[in-house]
Amino acid sequence: MFQVFAQDSASLARRGRLVTAHGVVETPVFMPVGTRGSVKAVSSAELHALEAGIILGNTYHLWLRPGLETIRHFGGLHRFMNWDGPILTDSGGFQVFSLSGLRKIEEDGVRFQSHLDGTPMFLSPEVSMEIQVALGSDIVMAFDECPPYPCDRDYAARSLALTLRWEERSRRWFADHADPSRQKLFAIVQGATHADLREESAKRLVELDFDGYAVGGVSVGEPEEEMMRAVENSVPFLPADKPRYAMGLGQPDQLLEMIARGVDMFDCVLPTRVARHGTAYTEDGTLNFNNQRFARDDAPISENTHPLCAGYSRGYIRHLITQGEILGLRLLTLHNLHFYLSLMQRARRAIDTSSFAGFRESFVSRFRAGQRSTGP
Amino acid sequence: MFQVFAQDSASLARRGRLVTAHGVVETPVFMPVGTRGSVKAVSSAELHALEAGIILGNTYHLWLRPGLETIRHFGGLHRFMNWDGPILTDSGGFQVFSLSGLRKIEEDGVRFQSHLDGTPMFLSPEVSMEIQVALGSDIVMAFDECPPYPCDRDYAARSLALTLRWEERSRRWFADHADPSRQKLFAIVQGATHADLREESAKRLVELDFDGYAVGGVSVGEPEEEMMRAVENSVPFLPADKPRYAMGLGQPDQLLEMIARGVDMFDCVLPTRVARHGTAYTEDGTLNFNNQRFARDDAPISENTHPLCAGYSRGYIRHLITQGEILGLRLLTLHNLHFYLSLMQRARRAIDTSSFAGFRESFVSRFRAGQRSTGP
Numbered sequence: 001m002f003q004v005f006a007q008d009s010a011s012l013a014r015r016g017r018l019v020t021a022h023g024v025v026e027t028p029v030f031m032p033v034g035t036r037g038s039v040k041a042v043s044s045a046e047l048h049a050l051e052a053g054i055i056l057g058n059t060y061h062l063w064l065r066p067g068l069e070t071i072r073h074f075g076g077l078h079r080f081m082n083w084d085g086p087i088l089t090d091s092g093g094f095q096v097f098s099l100s101g102l103r104k105i106e107e108d109g110v111r112f113q114s115h116l117d118g119t120p121m122f123l124s125p126e127v128s129m130e131i132q133v134a135l136g137s138d139i140v141m142a143f144d145e146c147p148p149y150p151c152d153r154d155y156a157a158r159s160l161a162l163t164l165r166w167e168e169r170s171r172r173w174f175a176d177h178a179d180p181s182r183q184k185l186f187a188i189v190q191g192a193t194h195a196d197l198r199e200e201s202a203k204r205l206v207e208l209d210f211d212g213y214a215v216g217g218v219s220v221g222e223p224e225e226e227m228m229r230a231v232e233n234s235v236p237f238l239p240a241d242k243p244r245y246a247m248g249l250g251q252p253d254q255l256l257e258m259i260a261r262g263v264d265m266f267d268c269v270l271p272t273r274v275a276r277h278g279t280a281y282t283e284d285g286t287l288n289f290n291n292q293r294f295a296r297d298d299a300p301i302s303e304n305t306h307p308l309c310a311g312y313s314r315g316y317i318r319h320l321i322t323q324g325e326i327l328g329l330r331l332l333t334l335h336n337l338h339f340y341l342s343l344m345q346r347a348r349r350a351i352d353t354s355s356f357a358g359f360r361e362s363f364v365s366r367f368r369a370g371q372r373s374t375g376p
Numbered sequence: 377m378f379q380v381f382a383q384d385s386a387s388l389a390r391r392g393r394l395v396t397a398h399g400v401v402e403t404p405v406f407m408p409v410g411t412r413g414s415v416k417a418v419s420s421a422e423l424h425a426l427e428a429g430i431i432l433g434n435t436y437h438l439w440l441r442p443g444l445e446t447i448r449h450f451g452g453l454h455r456f457m458n459w460d461g462p463i464l465t466d467s468g469g470f471q472v473f474s475l476s477g478l479r480k481i482e483e484d485g486v487r488f489q490s491h492l493d494g495t496p497m498f499l500s501p502e503v504s505m506e507i508q509v510a511l512g513s514d515i516v517m518a519f520d521e522c523p524p525y526p527c528d529r530d531y532a533a534r535s536l537a538l539t540l541r542w543e544e545r546s547r548r549w550f551a552d553h554a555d556p557s558r559q560k561l562f563a564i565v566q567g568a569t570h571a572d573l574r575e576e577s578a579k580r581l582v583e584l585d586f587d588g589y590a591v592g593g594v595s596v597g598e599p600e601e602e603m604m605r606a607v608e609n610s611v612p613f614l615p616a617d618k619p620r621y622a623m624g625l626g627q628p629d630q631l632l633e634m635i636a637r638g639v640d641m642f643d644c645v646l647p648t649r650v651a652r653h654g655t656a657y658t659e660d661g662t663l664n665f666n667n668q669r670f671a672r673d674d675a676p677i678s679e680n681t682h683p684l685c686a687g688y689s690r691g692y693i694r695h696l697i698t699q700g701e702i703l704g705l706r707l708l709t710l711h712n713l714h715f716y717l718s719l720m721q722r723a724r725r726a727i728d729t730s731s732f733a734g735f736r737e738s739f740v741s742r743f744r745a746g747q748r749s750t751g752p
Contacts, residue, residue, distance in 0.1 A: 037695060041702040044687065066671065066695045073672045074691060082687040295442065296449045311420065311458040315450060319413060319442045326417040326702060 285370025661746025
């Protein structure tokens with residue numbers, strides 16, 4: 001299912017190929033986020049034009065709306081959203097912990113209220129698996145508790161123990177009900193900022209033997225060095241022949257830094273979210289199109305933007321953004337996704353040609369210098 | 377500039393070809409509305425894919441934002457908005473009368489306050505021409521006063537007299553400043569609901585010799601029969617060899633009825649506006665996707681939707697619309713524009729093949745029956 005065929009000599013970066021029921025994914029890969037069954041403002045044809053290899057869907061949102069019976073009626077998420085490429089779905093846990101109101105964590109699962117209408121709901125390893133099997137995602141994520149940041153060792157240890165029991169239950173339900181030729185199951189390493197817990201988590205999950213391993217409990221407000229440390233504390237204990245996925249991350253420079261630490265897969269709402277607020281990623285940091293200085297700028301967003309955006313000037317995009325025109329956020333969304341996806345493409349090529357160290361160094365230093373001068 | 381090459385035997389419907397500096401427009405034609413330099417949610421590439429022959433821009437909005445100096449900097453509206461096809465711009469008058477706050481009509485022009493920030497502004501025939509010449513639109517509309525509905529004969533007569541002086545001043549400024557190989561000037565017939573005033577207006581404007589003639593003062597809240605009467609009271613006095621344009625109209629069935637009354641050109645915000653509220657046009661009337669009955673509907677929006685929408689089910693589109701996902705309004709916008717544009721294509725083909733009477737009758741009766749059963 002996963003094959004590593006090139007390894008960087010100066011870092012843990014590697015080239016891989018992930019085989020799914022809906023196509024082969026070249027890694028390192030970035031997965032655009034389609035929370036409610038739609039990568040915001042982007043059509044399936046545009047995702048193909050952007051060469052998106054795999055996208056992410058959110059179990060929690062899709063479970064609430066349109067609901068499982070509707071998804072089943074349409075034969076799964078692929079057909080429902082008219083996307084024939086691979087899909088990874090999260091377990092729903094992260095959203096329950098971050099979105100819902102009153103929630104109560106029990107051994108069996110989590111009781112909570114829908115953030116939409118307050119309906120009492122219950123999510124457990126078995127329910128999460130059942131939803132993800134109905135969604136038909138190519139990659140299913142085990143159900144975990146995502147502890148907050150910061151998190152003391154006591155809470156983190158108890159949370160991890162529960163998460164390990166939940167992941168084992170996820171594994172069991174999946175083995176009994178899923179078709180392993182259609183769907184793969186990934187585990188999630190937890191343990192907060194505690195190195196020994198990360199190690200324990202990774203080792204126990206590897207014993208259970210999953211199809212891939214994610215680093216969870218990141219992108220929860222921690223500083224960048226804690227984010228990197230969570231990866232560094234997990235990767236050494238994960239098998240070389242299974243894909244590794246850092247959840248919910250990150251800025252472009254952080255992605256390269258995590259590739260160097262052995263991560264193969266990423267997802268993040270940043271490129272699509274900041275686009276809707278008027279911001280574009282470039283090699284030299286971000287551009288905020290609400291800024292008056294772009295009003296008469298003839299240049300395209302950047303020299304290597306996507307063909308779909310290439311004919312549009314910065315001045316026009318600023319006009320669209322300040323006037324609230326949908327085309328503005330569409331163009332920036334396409335540009336930012338192209339930026340992330342082509343960054344991964346360049347990283348893959350750099351690993352293929354044994355030039356990743358130089359590529360990483362020059363991209364990261366230029367991007368960070370740009371960020372310092374223009375601000376976030 | 378305009379050539380009529382087929383005439384329906386049973387009605388005033390006709391096939392024409394309008395030559396502009398940015399391409400040839402086959403008539404009857406529908407012009408998608410790009411108020412602020414963007415057909416809402418649609419890219420230029422999509423407009424080409426929809427085979428939009430010509431689009432409309434709004435002088436008032438573009439004058440306020442991004443403003444004339446910015447448009448001049450970019451070398452006109454075509455380059456600014458990355459659209460290389462023909463553009464018609466309105467005069468700005470209609471928006472001043474419908475959008476602005478305090479306004480004062482004087483012989484010289486209209487004093488009013490910007491609806492955005494209250495800035496005092498002045499629009500006159502000369503200013504409107506200057507803006508439209510700077511925009512570089514292929515078809516420029518003369519500056520007129522658009523009287524309200526209903527409008528008594530006294531007010532209508534005084535308004536018409538002023539409008540005729542304004543149109544003559546538009547004509548003069550345009551003749552002195554515009555390049556007639558790049559831009560054409562259309563006049564606007566006014567006279568409210570008064571047949572003798574419509575006749576007087578049309579005859580006086582024809583004496584002044586414009587490149588085309590619009591029927592104005594419609595789409596101001598009047599019942600459908602008054603809308604049709606305004607056209608019927610104007611067309612007989614307009615030259616056969618010049619294009620005729622009914623401004624701001626209308627429902628699909630109304631377009632066919634007006635083609636039968638000799639109209640060649642239309643613009644209307646309906647297909648794009650109702651799409652943003654979840655409504656699609658079909659042969660059998662409109663579908664409102666906020667309705668629960670579409671939740672598990674596997675069918676596409678309609679059998680003859682645009683290829684860009686064809687892979688998406690009604691159930692998915694309902695999900696997108698109810699969840700406020702931009703892709704939903706994008707798909708309905710593309711569908712509705714395709715519906716309007718292909719309706720015009722079918723009307724053209726029907727006139728070409730001497731089958732317009734049957735086409736009109738069957739489309740209008742089916743559409744109206746559908747509207748009666750599903751509601752607006």
